[in-house]
Amino acid sequence: MPTTIARTDLDNIIEALKRVLDEQNFSRAVKVFESLEPADMAEVFDELDESQQVALLRTLPSGESADILEELNDEDVADLVALISDEELARIVDEMEPDKAADLLGDVHPRRVETLLADLNDEEELRPLLIHADDSAGGLMTTDFLALRRRMTAAEAIQAMRDWSPTENEFYYLFVVDAHGLLKGVLDLRRLIIADPQTQLQNIMTVDPHFIRAGADQEAAAELMARYDLLALPVVDEKDKLLGIITIDDVVDVLEEEATEDYIRLGGAEPLTRPYRSSSIFSMMRKRFGWLLLLFVTGTLTGSVMRIFQGSIDPAVMTSLAIFVPLLIGTGGNAGSQTTATIIRAVSTGDIDWHDALSVWWKEARVGLLLGAGMAIAGFLRSITWVDDPNMALTVSLAIVGIVFWATSTGAVLPLIAVRLGVDPTVVSGPVMSTLVDATGLFIYFSLARLILQI
């Protein structure tokens, strides 16, 4: 009994497929693909040369080609789509789920989209989807759903399902609308099955279902579905007219995609648009260089602070003071990023928002003082063993308290300001944090040194 195909099995399939394709044995290659599930098909497909990929898209049954294009990432799809003819593409797009087809058309030149739409059987289904942004609820929904009426009986609803019988999608909620298409209720398939066949749907449907507006962010849709354990979420326009359905499988993808984005950005880079193994080193460099340079430029402020004090502090003392610089900056940076990560995650799970800025700051300020006090002891001990001077050790300890307090305060407030300004808090926090905390930290340290060491 097979479960997921293991990594090594997939590698073997890829090897075998490459041999078969080298021999131009396309009918065998098609058989291999037909035996796989969509996610595995796409992974195998992704390992082939572009010319082999194009040849396969032309040869495979359009259902399989559609499955593959649905699973590949957007950039790869855009590249491939440019290489096949309008008729071939239209044949494949007709088999794709409407939401995925709309995403594909979103990356195609507007003039070509018009030609393609004219060639499609499902033009009417697809056209309304093209007006929604990719990352909105409307961009995530599919129009391939069955809407029922309140006075239908359970038996009639089941007959309607038989007649409709979509090949791929499995919807486990059915939606009930009135004569104007306004959403009136949601019908759980399990309740439909066990209901008396003559019952009207209005007696077994749930009224006041959860819904989302087409313009809302896709993350909001994902959170709503996660919070209330929904398998499908109706998308409506401003007049509550039912436009489409978001299904749980798409939401799982959104959650993974957003988690990746947040994670990589916290690391100070931009997310890759392709899987790691197939990303080129130049595209990887492009995703990172901008941030690295920006952080370098803002980081030069630390040097400026040191230059200011350098003029007025004796070189021998300055050299002793310099020993602690990496440690102090590092501790400030660590305390700041601990806070920032906690706050950003609490914001994205809806736990706090910018209205809470003051209470969040007050909490983090106290945590910062506690942490700073603890770290100051460690700093004193380390300092007194390195430089046998109690005043120096006092300078280092007090600097740690100040720096950690400042870092947790900044780390708490900055992400909330970013949220208020409508900017991604993860993106802003890196450079602004490091500039503020590093440079200000050095300023605190050298000022304390001047005061305590009387230099």
Add this chain to the structure above:
Amino acid sequence: MPTTIARTDLDNIIEALKRVLDEQNFSRAVKVFESLEPADMAEVFDELDESQQVALLRTLPSGESADILEELNDEDVADLVALISDEELARIVDEMEPDKAADLLGDVHPRRVETLLADLNDEEELRPLLIHADDSAGGLMTTDFLALRRRMTAAEAIQAMRDWSPTENEFYYLFVVDAHGLLKGVLDLRRLIIADPQTQLQNIMTVDPHFIRAGADQEAAAELMARYDLLALPVVDEKDKLLGIITIDDVVDVLEEEATEDYIRLGGAEPLTRPYRSSSIFSMMRKRFGWLLLLFVTGTLTGSVMRIFQGSIDPAVMTSLAIFVPLLIGTGGNAGSQTTATIIRAVSTGDIDWHDALSVWWKEARVGLLLGAGMAIAGFLRSITWVDDPNMALTVSLAIVGIVFWATSTGAVLPLIAVRLGVDPTVVSGPVMSTLVDATGLFIYFSLARLILQI
């Protein structure tokens, strides 16, 4: 038509509820809870005093109390459970979903668990769940499922569903087993509805369904379900006997929980066990202090490196060199964490594993050289304007190339070594990375300075 209850509405409900509870008007409070969905009930409940919470758990219908305990986090549940009597607890646990009930019992003293199990109606359903680890597939599954037989007809299966009719859980896949309880197939509810009532299940079921072993990690279950768009996943023992079902709503929770954990750890702290707003400052300090101290201790290596060179370099030159220290360390740390975040995310989405270590290193090494070359130009320009000395600028630029190359190499290989050793790569990467990159970076910088400046 209501959608999610907005934050402000929930705040109003909480205010009203507190007033009602102060007046000891419990019947009104019960009505408020009965009008809410589980996730909202738990959020409101979480804001009340402990004494009010205990009083409510005693007063609410056990179904509502069960819903609340299912949604609260484990630590809060453990605290509450200690305050209510065995009979009251058993009454509530009987209404909980078996997987959630097993999680609750996992945090209760073993002697009390035996007393409770004796009081339960569902003892037989619950006992087998207690042997599985919380974060394994077995710990995530529920035993509340309907297993059918191959030779049953569609009409008989529908009748079995009517008889079973679980109140809360909605399962949209049904599973088919043989006389020994071995998993034989999965039945899609939609196909059951549209099938001829006299068809045997073996003709409409999918054979060879995806499954997972009870001992597998819960993340593996989540990935399998995300990859193949499954709404339910059967859990089997080593002999393929069907033990339970994992449902998609639990997987969505796992994905969010794991994303939070990864994110906070990348920030260098431990995830909070309670929501941010209700975490105490002492518990927050505890989650962070250990890491901060560890990073401080490993960070002292930077000071040791500086002390070594301090003895042999003239203080005036050392002071000039020191200006660039924060900038160089910062750039190395940034380049390293960019790489680490990318690699860890690629590992956790299954894109690469430790077998790829060599090819990953080779890729990152080249990216590191490209980035280093770019940053070296920036470094040269900044340096020549600060200290008017081409040799100094050369030292800084070459140090940047070396440090960035070393940082991307270390950042690529370390997480993969951690994976190989079975350690969470996010946890290891922070301290080890910062030690290796910071201290080694300074060593590279000062060695180059000695060589080029001939000091």
